[in-house]
Amino acid sequence: MYDFDDIDRALFSLQLEEPPQDLRASILAVTAAAPREAVLARPFTLLDFALAGTVLTVALCLSLAVLSGHGWPSLEATIRMLGSELANPTVLAWLGAGASTAIWLSLATWMPMRAGVRSSRA
Amino acid sequence: MNPSSAILSDADANLVAATLGGASEAFGTLVERYDRAVYNLCLRTLRDPEEAKDATQEAFFKAFRALRTFRPEAKFSTWIFSIAYHACCDRLQRRKRFTGGEMPDRADVGPGPDVQAERRDEARELRAAIDALPEKYRAVITLYHLQGRQYDEIAEVLRLPMGTVKTHLFRAKELLRRRLAGLRDDSAAEGAD
Numbered sequence: 046m047y048d049f050d051d052i053d054r055a056l057f058s059l060q061l062e063e064p065p066q067d068l069r070a071s072i073l074a075v076t077a078a079a080p081r082e083a084v085l086a087r088p089f090t091l092l093d094f095a096l097a098g099t100v101l102t103v104a105l106c107l108s109l110a111v112l113s114g115h116g117w118p119s120l121e122a123t124i125r126m127l128g129s130e131l132a133n134p135t136v137l138a139w140l141g142a143g144a145s146t147a148i149w150l151s152l153a154t155w156m157p158m159r160a161g162v163r164s165s166r167a
Numbered sequence: 168m169n170p171s172s173a174i175l176s177d178a179d180a181n182l183v184a185a186t187l188g189g190a191s192e193a194f195g196t197l198v199e200r201y202d203r204a205v206y207n208l209c210l211r212t213l214r215d216p217e218e219a220k221d222a223t224q225e226a227f228f229k230a231f232r233a234l235r236t237f238r239p240e241a242k243f244s245t246w247i248f249s250i251a252y253h254a255c256c257d258r259l260q261r262r263k264r265f266t267g268g269e270m271p272d273r274a275d276v277g278p279g280p281d282v283q284a285e286r287r288d289e290a291r292e293l294r295a296a297i298d299a300l301p302e303k304y305r306a307v308i309t310l311y312h313l314q315g316r317q318y319d320e321i322a323e324v325l326r327l328p329m330g331t332v333k334t335h336l337f338r339a340k341e342l343l344r345r346r347l348a349g350l351r352d353d354s355a356a357e358g359a360d
Contacts, residue, residue, distance in 0.1 A: 047344045055293050056312035056343075064206035065220050072198050072224050076231040077191040 094147065179243035187234055194234075198227055201244060204314050205251045211309040212255040214298050222258055226251035248316075248324040252306060259302065296346045304339035311336055 130136050179200075185193035205226055209219035229250050230237075237246055297308055306325060310316040322329045 047347050049340055049344065052340050052344050052347070053312075055289065056308065056340075059290060059293055059313055061203055061207045061313055062210060064203055064223070065216070068206060068220055068223060069198060069202050071220075072202060072227045073195055075224065075228050077186075077194040077198070 098147075180239045183234060183237055183243060184239070186231075194231060197243065197247075201247055202227070204244075205247055207313060208248060208251055208306065208309050209255050211297060211305045211313075212252065212302060213258060218258060222251060222254045225254050229254070242320065244316075245320050245323050248310065248320075249326075252324055292347060293343070296343050299346060300339055300342055304335055304342065307332060307335040308339045308343075 179197065182193040182197050186197075202223060206219055206223045209222040209226070210216060213219050213222060226247060230247050237243070297305055300308065303325075307321060310321045310324060311318075316324070318329050318332050321327075321332050325332065327335075
């Protein structure tokens with residue numbers, strides 16, 4: 046009959062299993078042995094995000110203008126509208142909030158940080 | 168710090184610093200040091216050698232890319248185990264999504280005659296019993312007994328309170344005790360026949 050001491054003894058004497066022979070090589074191939082630029086490259090740069098955001102914003106503005114019955118705005122009207130909006134402190138505050146969020150998101154790595162933070166207490 | 172001299176030092180934090188300083192081979196030393204342990208954690212969590220290999224590779228790749236976020240005062244082992252364990256959890260979630268439900272536990276599948284024959288060996292019996300445990304217990308047993316990690320480190324890796332880790336460990340051992348006792352009873356009954 047097994048008791049807890051038997052289980053403990055058996056578990057502590059259990060050996061770790063050998064990993065596949067090519068495991069280490071496959072890890073090194075995508076980390077230490079890989080070209081640094083390839084490993085650290087992000088799929089999209091900050092410029093890509095800025096460009097995509099600008100295109101989407103312009104498309105949204107034009108769509109709203111058409112849907113609201115004003116038709117396609119002229120270039121002069123668009124510049125005038127942008128000028129008046131950029132002079133508005135509320136709009137500027139929202140733009141600042143958006144930009145800071147975009148910068149924060151671009152710096153985030155989405156990796157688990159908690160282990161590192163908490164183990165600093167140990 | 169001179170990256171080459173840092174590699175000579177055996178502290179994980181120095182190896183991380185050397186890697187960040189441009190000496191990629193220092194990361195190779197970290198891989199040599201932890202690949203077996205990480206693989207075993209993945210293997211016990213996923214119960215699939217091929218997927219465990221992929222998860223191990225994924226964990227080291229993520230760690231390498233995020234090395235700048237590693238805090239020197241933290242333990243590298245805790246960090247890499249945490250990345251690996253959560254990579255495994257993501258894979259288990261994906262499995263559930265693709266199979267449309269919980270993966271059947273090995274305990275639910277009765278062992279065939281060939282499997283029973285293999286389990287004569289005590290270590291194999293024990294490994295099979297560990298594999299039959301629920302996932303949360305498998306991870307605790309692997310980290311505590313097979314890898315000799317302390318309660319606080321396991322709590323950090325699994326993101327659980329330390330009390331829960333101790334409870335999991337107790338329940339896991341109780342389940343193992345029952346299962347192994349059951350196997351012994353079955354063997355004794357077969358012997359009597």
